[in-house]
Amino acid sequence: MAFPDVAQLTALISPAVDPRGWDVEAVKVTKAGKKSVVAVKLDADDRPTLDDLEVVSTEISELLDAAEERGDANFGAGYTLEVSTPGVDLPLTAPRHWRRNRHRLVALTEEGQKSLWRIGALAEDDSAVILVAADKKKSGNRDVSVFPEDVRELQLSSAPIAVVEVEFNESPATQLEITAKTYQEATQWREEHK
Incomplete structure (x- = not known):
């Protein structure tokens, strides 16, 4: 054998x-x-x-x-x-990976372009996740405003290439306010603030 x-x-x-x-x-x-x-x-x-x-x-x-x-x-x-445990270098390939890393930074690669996002709530049916832009403003440690265009829904069926980023600075409170919302609350917030 x-x-x-x-x-x-x-x-x-x-x-x-x-x-x-x-x-x-x-x-x-x-x-x-x-x-x-x-x-x-x-x-x-x-x-x-x-x-x-x-x-x-x-x-x-x-x-x-x-x-x-x-x-x-x-x-x-x-x-x-x-x-x-897998550690932070495990690619986020399943809905549970996104759920377990809520509020953390993720490097997302789409069409060859890499961007940083903060992970929000997972949809109840595990089909999508809320992301808050984390690299649109180079702010250092200070807090910055979150605008509706900074919040998006990522469809997990698109098989995104995503890996958690190690973060050394304190997370901006305005980003964490959005990532703390439920999936529905975050999408509603985005619509109300357009």
Whole structure:
């Protein structure tokens, strides 16, 4: 039996992940000589803590070892398990990624052009997200006004290329006021202020 592939590994670890309501964001196997590294990236709406990850890592290790003992998997000379959260460099490819990063800056690439936006509310049907322009005004740390044209709806069906940006300055309060609104409130605000 060969080393389990990503789908098999995902199925093997699901008893440790699913009851917690967590998502398996990535599973990667890297061959490292005779041994392999199995890297598992987990996330949830209520971000797992380091303590949570330590507990689930032990459970995953036990599940993988049990699968090998039963003959359901073969890890060859062994493996090293790494369990972590995805980090900020995970592209936002699913509605849950947008929801979990609400209020944060995102670099959005459309038609070869990169722009910065602040993430607002996700539509109830997960089809779109509210964005507030974050790079139209070079303001440093001071607060700036938000105009209706600075607020838009991004259809997630367009498969946008988006990655969270690390932010060192305090977020402008006027942008956060819009991102704190529900999806409907933000679209209504934009219409009322045109």
